Amino acid sequence: MKIEQAERLKAVPRYLFAEIDRMKGEVASRGIDIISLGIGDPDLPTPDHIVERLIAAARNPRHHQYPSYEGMPAFREAISNWYDRRFRTALDPDTEVVSLIGSKEGIAHTPLAFVNPGDVVLCPDPGYPVYSISTLFAGGEVHPMPLLAKNSFLPDLGAIPARIAKKAKIMFLNYPNNPTAASIPKGFFEEVVDFAGRYQILVCHDAAYTEIYFDENDPPPSFLQTPGASEVGIEFGSLSKPFNMTGWRIGWACGNAEAIKGLGKIKTNIDSGIFQAIQEAGIEALSGDQASLSGLRKIYRARRDMACDTFSRLGFSFQVPKATFYLWIQTPEGQSSAQFAARILNETGVILTPGNGFGKYGEGFFRVSLTLGENRLSEALARIESAGL
Ligand SMILES: *Cc1c(COP(=O)(O)O)cnc(C)c1O
Numbered sequence: 221m222k223i224e225q226a227e228r229l230k231a232v233p234r235y236l237f238a239e240i241d242r243m244k245g246e247v248a249s250r251g252i253d254i255i256s257l258g259i260g261d262p263d264l265p266t267p268d269h270i271v272e273r274l275i276a277a278a279r280n281p282r283h284h285q286y287p288s289y290e291g292m293p294a295f296r297e298a299i300s301n302w303y304d305r306r307f308r309t310a311l312d313p314d315t316e317v318v319s320l321i322g323s324k325e326g327i328a329h330t331p332l333a334f335v336n337p338g339d340v341v342l343c344p345d346p347g348y349p350v351y352s353i354s355t356l357f358a359g360g361e362v363h364p365m366p367l368l369a370k371n372s373f374l375p376d377l378g379a380i381p382a383r384i385a386k387k388a389k390i391m392f393l394n395y396p397n398n399p400t401a402a403s404i405p406k407g408f409f410e411e412v413v414d415f416a417g418r419y420q421i422l423v424c425h426d427a428a429y430t431e432i433y434f435d436e437n438d439p440p441p442s443f444l445q446t447p448g449a450s451e452v453g454i455e456f457g458s459l460s461k462p463f464n465m466t467g468w469r470i471g472w473a474c475g476n477a478e479a480i481k482g483l484g485k486i487k488t489n490i491d492s493g494i495f496q497a498i499q500e501a502g503i504e505a506l507s508g509d510q511a512s513l514s515g516l517r518k519i520y521r522a523r524r525d526m527a528c529d530t531f532s533r534l535g536f537s538f539q540v541p542k543a544t545f546y547l548w549i550q551t552p553e554g555q556s557s558a559q560f561a562a563r564i565l566n567e568t569g570v571i572l573t574p575g576n577g578f579g580k581y582g583e584g585f586f587r588v589s590l591t592l593g594e595n596r597l598s599e600a601l602a603r604i605e606s607a608g609l
Contacts, residue, residue, distance in 0.1 A: 232353055240258070253569055257572055258571040262466060263591045270504050274500065283497045287494055288493055292319075294503055295500075295502055299317050301507065306442075312477070316477050318473050318484045318487070319472050321469045323473075328350055330354065330424055330454075331355050332357070333485065334389050339361070339388070341390045342363050343362050343364055344393065344579075360390075364579060367397070391412070396432065396541075398544060399546055401541035401543070412446075413446050421452070434542055450476050453476060454479045456473050459471060526597060528540050536550065537549070538550065549585060550584060572586045575587060
C-alpha cells in the first residue's frame with residue numbers, strides 16, 4: 221500500500237537545515253570536533269528548587285490522574301499573580317489564562333481555532349517557523365511581514381496592503397525576537413493595538429524571551445500591558461527559556477477571554493492538559509525564589525559580550541542585543557546565508573544557523589545561539605577568528 225501524505229503535509233516547506241545536517245556528518249567523519257552555535261535550547265539545568273517540587277508532587281497520587289485541560293486553578297493563579305508583579309497587568313485566572321503543553325503547542329493550535337480556509341495570517345519573516353506552518357495546517361494563507369534591519373526588525377504595518385489586512389484574522393508577533401534578537405521600542409505595541417482594532421485582527425504575541433534581558437533597569441514589556449491590548453490579543457508565555465525547562469513542556473496563553481475560550485475549545489478536543497506534578501513545578505518557578513533568573517541573565521550577558529567582541533573585531537555588522545540569547549549577524553558581502561554557514565562548518569566545525577531557514581527575509585544573515593558554556597563558546601569563537609575571514 222502506498223501511504224500518501226495529505227496536501228497540508230506536502231505543503232510544509234522543505235527542511236532548510238538538511239544541507240547543514242548532511243555536511244555536519246561529513247565534517248565529523250574527517251575527525252573534526254563539531255561545536256554547535258545553532259541550537260536554541262538552554263544548556264543549563266533547571267534550578268534545583270523546581271526539580272525538588274516536581275519530585276515531591278510526583279509522589280502524590282492525586283496528581284496521577286488526568287489533569288483538567290485548562291490547567292490547575294493554582295497554576296493559573298500563579299500566572300496571574302506573576303503578571304501582576306512583573307507587568308502590573310491584571311488577568312482573571314478563570315477566564316483569561318489557559319495552560320499549554322509548551323507555548324509551541326498553543327501557537328500551533330491557535331490558527332485551528334480562528335482561521336478559515338483562505339483567511340490571511342500575518343507572520344513575521346524571518347520568524348519562528350510554527351507561525352506559518354500552523355497557518356498552512358489550518359488552510360490559511362501566510363502573508364509575510366518582513367523584519368528588516370532598516371526598520372530595526374519591526375514589521376512595517378503601513379506596508380501591509382488594506383485588502384490583505386481586511387482578510388487577516390491573526391497577526392503573530394514575537395519580542396524580544398527570535399531570530400533577530402530585536403527588542404520592542406516604546407510606542408510600537410500601541411500602533412499594533414490600533415491597527416488590530418481597525419482591521420479586527422487577533423494579535424498573538426509570543427513572549428518566550430521577556431525574561432532573558434541584560435539591562436536590569438529596562439525589562440521587556442508584555443503586549444498585554446499596552447492599553448487596549450486585551451481587547452485585541454493574547455500572549456504566549458513559556459517557562460522554557462527563563463527556567464531552563466524546555467524538556468518539561470509547560471507554558472500558557474493569556475489575555476482576551478473570547479480568544480482564550482476558542483483556543484481552550486480546540487485543546488479540550490485534542491489533549492488532556494499538563495501532568496499536574498509539572499504544573500506544581502511551574503507554580504514553584506513563577507512564585508518561588510527568583511534569584512536564579514538574575515544569575516542566568518549574568519551568564520548570557522557574559523556570553524553575549526564575548527561573542528560580540530569577536531564578531532565586531534572581525535568586522536561583522538550587527539546590533540548588540542538587549543535581550544534573548546541570540547546574535548543576528550550579516551553575512552560578509554557577496555555570500556549567501558547558506559554559503560557562509562557551509563563555509564564556516566567546513567573550515568572550523570562550528571555550526572551557525574543560516575538566516576534563510578527562518579524565511580526569505582532572513583537571507584543575508586546568520587544566527588548565533590549562546591546556549592553553550594564559556595569554554596566551548598570561546599573555542600568556537602577562536603576557530604572562527606582563525607579561519608581568516
Ligand atoms: C523557544 C521558543 C518558544 C518556546 O517554546 P516552548 O514550546 O514553550 O518550549 C516559543 N517561541 C519562540 C520564538 C521560541 O524561540
